Amino acid sequence: MADLRTNFIGIKSTNPFWLASAPPTDKEYNVVRAFKAGWGGVVWKTLGEDPAIVNVNGPRYGAIHGKDRQLIGLNNIELITDRPLEVNLQEIKKVKRDWPDRALVVSLMVPCEEANWINILKRVEDTEADGVELNFGCPHGMSERGMGSAVGQVPEYIEMVTRWVKQHSRMPCIVKLTPNITDVRKPAEAAKAGGADAVSLINTINSIMGVDLDEMSPSPSVDGKGAHGGYCGPAVKPIALNMVAEIARDPATHGLPISGIGGITTWRDAAEFMALGAGSVQVCTAAMTYGFKVVEDMIDGLSDWMDQKGYTSVDQFVGNAVPNVSDWQYLNLNYIAKAKIDQDLCIKCGRCHIACEDTSHQAITSMVNGERRFEVIDEECVGCNLCVNVCPVENCITMEPMAAGSIDPRTKQVVEKGYANWTTHPNNPMAAKDAAE
Amino acid sequence: MIANLPEISMTQTKAGPDIAAGRLPEDAYSENFSDLHPLLEQHEAQVEADRCYFCYDAPCMQACPTSIDIPQFIRQISTGNPDGSAKTIFEQNILGGMCARVCPTETLCEEVCVREVAEGKPVKIGQLQRYATDHYMSGHDETPFSRAAASGKKVAVVGAGPAGLSCAHRLAVHGHEVTLFDARDKAGGLNEFGIASYKSVENFAQREVDFVLSIGGIELKTGMRLGDNIDLAELRATFDAVFLSIGLGGVNALNKENESHNGVLNAVDYISDIRQADELSQLPVGRNIVVIGGGMTAVDIAVQKKLLGADDVTIVYRREQDRMNASKFEQELAQTTGVKILTNAQPHALVTENGHISSIELERTVSLADGTLNGTGEILSLPADMVFKAVGQTLVRDDLDATIALEKGRIVVDADRKTSLDDVWAGGDCVLGGEDLTVTAVEDGKIAAESINAALNA
Ligand SMILES: Cc1cc2nc3c(=O)[nH]c(=O)nc-3n(C[C@H](O)[C@H](O)[C@H](O)COP(=O)(O)OP(=O)(O)OC[C@H]3O[C@@H](n4cnc5c(N)ncnc54)[C@H](O)[C@@H]3O)c2cc1C
Ligand SMILES: Cc1cc2nc3c(=O)[nH]c(=O)nc-3n(C[C@H](O)[C@H](O)[C@H](O)COP(=O)(O)O)c2cc1C
Ligand code: SF4
Ligand code: SF4
Ligand code: SF4
Numbered sequence: 001m002a003d004l005r006t007n008f009i010g011i012k013s014t015n016p017f018w019l020a021s022a023p024p025t026d027k028e029y030n031v032v033r034a035f036k037a038g039w040g041g042v043v044w045k046t047l048g049e050d051p052a053i054v055n056v057n058g059p060r061y062g063a064i065h066g067k068d069r070q071l072i073g074l075n076n077i078e079l080i081t082d083r084p085l086e087v088n089l090q091e092i093k094k095v096k097r098d099w100p101d102r103a104l105v106v107s108l109m110v111p112c113e114e115a116n117w118i119n120i121l122k123r124v125e126d127t128e129a130d131g132v133e134l135n136f137g138c139p140h141g142m143s144e145r146g147m148g149s150a151v152g153q154v155p156e157y158i159e160m161v162t163r164w165v166k167q168h169s170r171m172p173c174i175v176k177l178t179p180n181i182t183d184v185r186k187p188a189e190a191a192k193a194g195g196a197d198a199v200s201l202i203n204t205i206n207s208i209m210g211v212d213l214d215e216m217s218p219s220p221s222v223d224g225k226g227a228h229g230g231y232c233g234p235a236v237k238p239i240a241l242n243m244v245a246e247i248a249r250d251p252a253t254h255g256l257p258i259s260g261i262g263g264i265t266t267w268r269d270a271a272e273f274m275a276l277g278a279g280s281v282q283v284c285t286a287a288m289t290y291g292f293k294v295v296e297d298m299i300d301g302l303s304d305w306m307d308q309k310g311y312t313s314v315d316q317f318v319g320n321a322v323p324n325v326s327d328w329q330y331l332n333l334n335y336i337a338k339a340k341i342d343q344d345l346c347i348k349c350g351r352c353h354i355a356c357e358d359t360s361h362q363a364i365t366s367m368v369n370g371e372r373r374f375e376v377i378d379e380e381c382v383g384c385n386l387c388v389n390v391c392p393v394e395n396c397i398t399m400e401p402m403a404a405g406s407i408d409p410r411t412k413q414v415v416e417k418g419y420a421n422w423t424t425h426p427n428n429p430m431a432a433k434d435a436a437e
Numbered sequence: 438m439i440a441n442l443p444e445i446s447m448t449q450t451k452a453g454p455d456i457a458a459g460r461l462p463e464d465a466y467s468e469n470f471s472d473l474h475p476l477l478e479q480h481e482a483q484v485e486a487d488r489c490y491f492c493y494d495a496p497c498m499q500a501c502p503t504s505i506d507i508p509q510f511i512r513q514i515s516t517g518n519p520d521g522s523a524k525t526i527f528e529q530n531i532l533g534g535m536c537a538r539v540c541p542t543e544t545l546c547e548e549v550c551v552r553e554v555a556e557g558k559p560v561k562i563g564q565l566q567r568y569a570t571d572h573y574m575s576g577h578d579e580t581p582f583s584r585a586a587a588s589g590k591k592v593a594v595v596g597a598g599p600a601g602l603s604c605a606h607r608l609a610v611h612g613h614e615v616t617l618f619d620a621r622d623k624a625g626g627l628n629e630f631g632i633a634s635y636k637s638v639e640n641f642a643q644r645e646v647d648f649v650l651s652i653g654g655i656e657l658k659t660g661m662r663l664g665d666n667i668d669l670a671e672l673r674a675t676f677d678a679v680f681l682s683i684g685l686g687g688v689n690a691l692n693k694e695n696e697s698h699n700g701v702l703n704a705v706d707y708i709s710d711i712r713q714a715d716e717l718s719q720l721p722v723g724r725n726i727v728v729i730g731g732g733m734t735a736v737d738i739a740v741q742k743k744l745l746g747a748d749d750v751t752i753v754y755r756r757e758q759d760r761m762n763a764s765k766f767e768q769e770l771a772q773t774t775g776v777k778i779l780t781n782a783q784p785h786a787l788v789t790e791n792g793h794i795s796s797i798e799l800e801r802t803v804s805l806a807d808g809t810l811n812g813t814g815e816i817l818s819l820p821a822d823m824v825f826k827a828v829g830q831t832l833v834r835d836d837l838d839a840t841i842a843l844e845k846g847r848i849v850v851d852a853d854r855k856t857s858l859d860d861v862w863a864g865g866d867c868v869l870g871g872e873d874l875t876v877t878a879v880e881d882g883k884i885a886a887e888s889i890n891a892a893l894n895a
Binding site: 068069354366 | 552554
């Protein structure tokens with residue numbers, strides 16, 4: 001069995017699966033249950049100053065569901081911990097003492113004054129927690145008070161606060177980033193400039209989950225009114241993966257350790273974040289949906305996959321997909337693929353046909369010699385992959401690359417052997433000019 | 438009550454056959470005759486609807502005799518619009534509620550569902566259809582259609598079974614005045630008198646009749662029998678068009694000696710008594726029952742006899758089991774209910790004691806390569822307190838006058854369901870070439886109504 005032990009910026013844990021700062025990590029009771037279930041670490045629910053904040057007393061979560069009410073996306077209007085600071089600190093101290101092999105990071109959010117940070121850092125240090133995570137991400141409630149994403153959206157503030165934290169404590173410092181920003185590389189650079197040991201991302205995304213059409217109120221509705229909340233769960237994973245990749249491949253932040261967060265539900269999701277550069281991963285919604293037991297399959301699944309691939313420790317594959325994240329203009333335009341339908345697997349639902357016929361390139365038949373049959377017309381297929389995506393049968397339609405030297409029936413051109421991209425394409429007005437010109 | 442049965446003495450003598458009522462504990466009846474497929478719960482319907490792939494040019498839709506837009510109505514369930522879903526169904530099939538209950542979906546829409554092909558588990562189209570139509574009918578007493586401006590034309594529809602009801606509704610929608618005649622005292626045809634009880638519970642057939650008639654412009658006249666108190670020539674003289682949907686009122690005989698003796702019964706008559714019974718516990722039930730036939734009627738009488746408490750029920754079919762007209766699902770239903778199916782055997786002699794059936798002698802058969810059936814001469818005997826004949830129904834010729842063309846004992850119609858007579862259309866079981874199903878009867882009525890409408894507007 002592969003070794004899942006993780007050393008992330010000096011913080012050791014039994015596996016890379018941490019619970020993100022959220023309700024699952026709000027109390028000793030929950031965190032102990034999580035450790036018993038096998039979680040490698042936790043980021044404690046964000047602490048603030050006393051008096052503790054208050055939460056709404058009505059619904060704080062909303063969800064979108066897929067088939068059979070599978071929870072696809074969750075949103076919340078919860079704030080940081082609503083328990084007194086001292087209670088949390090004592091519990092943190094006790095849990096860390098009882099579970100020395102697990103990572104215990106403390107999430108923090110206090111006003112943007114140096115004195116406030118000095119004060120809380122001192123008290124956290126006394127708990128002997130492994131590190132701190134600066135919550136610059138919370139998109140609701142706290143941002144209106146000049147904290148959370150209000151800080152996370154201004155790179156200068158991030159850098160300033162991070163610098164205070166590094167100056168006034170010995171603890172490793174993770175800066176948690178908000179996705180509610182146009183270019184996530186800027187806050188990451190600021191964190192790095194301030195001395196952060198790592199960034200974690202993403203926090204939740206601004207969202208309105210739906211509208212109650214009877215009440216004419218955003219849902220979840222609190223006495224007839226709704227506020228935007230933070231969106232998370234499986235639906236946000238693609239957004240999070242992109243942001244992680246952007247930071248991992250940007251020369252300015254390349255190599256900065258990343259704790260990947262956002263929609264991680266299975267070992268495969270986790271492996272994908274890690275392949276894009278995350279040295280640890282954090283999970284919230286999956287645990288809130290299914291309970292702590294989900295970590296068992298995450299551990300088993302990751303370990304089995306690593307065995308299969310011959311990886312003996314996680315750092316052997318962390319970041320391995322980063323070099324293959326490319327900008328569009330560098331993709332190989334000589335790579336030509338055609339869809340191919342496996343007639344033995346095809347159940348003749350016709351979805352590929354109607355998708356291609358109505359909305360794309362009219363490249364799939366519905367009748368052949370008077371019989372219901374779905375075949376790709378190579379003369380029309382541009383290899384767009386839409387049919388693959390809409391086909392309900394896995395692997396029924398595959399994209400087959402064309403061999404160099406063959407003729408593409410659509411363009412009647414020879415498939416070129418080498419690599420050529422947009423930057424040198426004749427249609428590109430900005431193309432690098434021929435040396436002779 | 439129990440009108441069509443021969444007189445049976447309820448006080449049995451020792452020598453007599455063992456026939457009695459109330460063989461089961463009181464509460465067993467309601468349990469045995471409860472809904473075969475109970476209405477799906479909302480979540481079940483949602484999950485099932487989500488299984489539909491919304492196929493292009495959907496095979497299921499092509500297989501539905503009434504061409505209901507199945508992917509569309511299922512999608513409407515899945516998007517939380519069950520009333521809209523029901524409207525999609527009713528547009529093509531105003532008896533969509535009954536069809537959802539009685540269609541042999543395993544040989545129609547669900548047989549060709551791509552999920553049946555792919556994984557052997559079709560989308561439960563019939564049950565979803567019921568979900569939508571029940572939802573609509575529980576919230577609305579009236580059909581979702583409104584009538585076109587009055588055309589001033591009058592149409593006679595004879596026979597208020599599914600074919601007649603469907604035709605009458607469509608004609609009324611087009612603005613014509615319809616008079617709907619039926620020989621019996623209630624409309625509905627076999628929906629009311631024939632369909633197995635556990636397929637149509639809680640008086641659904643009559644509720645559906647009311648729903649269909651709610652369109653207005655249809656005058657129902659019961660107790661009016663063509664060939665008796667009305668005749669075709671008179672109707673043709675009084676109405677602008679006539680639609681015949683009289684079903685098959687007669688039954689085939691075994692043509693054996695003793696057939697008229699007590700205990701040798703027509704399955705359809707007894708089934709009608711079950712459907713009309715106020716108390717199922719009052720129906721006479723034998724211990725040993727033999728049913729002759731291989732279709733839906735044979736299965737229905739056999740299963741219902743078993744559910745009424747008979748000890749031993751055997752369906753005797755003359756050919757191989759895969760040749761039975763009853764669908765696979767129906768055959769399985771029979772067998773899981775405890776009915777035995779004896780194949781390759783045909784009636785040889787009805788044995789009676791004191792004027793009452795006591796056993797039946799059967800001859801073994803073999804099918805030859807050319808399809809003909811031969812008796813082998815080997816005889817076996819089954820004890821029987823009751824023998825039910827379910828060997829097919831026939832058109833009662835005398836109900837019609839000689840002017841209309843028949844072939845193989847049924848009315849000949851063209852693709853528009855028009856008969857040999859210019860102003861007479863026909864559909865349902867009484868016409869040649871049909872499949873003898875509720876849903877095909879509905880389709881016949883619909884096609885005929887469109888054709889009549891076109892003719893009247895011409
Ligand atoms: C026992 C049994 C079970 C069945 N089960 C199923 C099933 O599960 N699923 C399925 O799809 N199909 C089933 N069928 C077949 C289905 O019931 C028929 O195909 C369908 O009812 C035919 O409709 P119809 O309108 O042509 O005739 P019918 O339903 O027979 O209606 C004919 C109507 O005409 C009236 N009538 C008859 N003669 C005259 C006359 N001379 N003058 C005036 N009125 C007259 C009758 O009273 C009746 O109301 C079953 C049939 C039987 C017998
Ligand atoms: C109810 C709820 C409360 C949260 N509270 C916090 C918080 O206090 N501090 C924080 O940094 N993130 C908070 N988050 C964000 C999560 O830590 C995490 O970043 C986000 O949910 C994405 O991960 P997921 O898709 O696995 O849920 C909260 C999320 C939820 C659902
Ligand atoms: S979508 Fe897939 S299964 Fe459906 S017809 Fe196309 S290839 Fe066949
Ligand atoms: S009417 Fe019958 S055959 Fe048509 S879709 Fe409904 S259940 Fe299927
Ligand atoms: S064939 Fe099956 S999956 Fe396709 S539309 Fe019909 S019910 Fe849906």
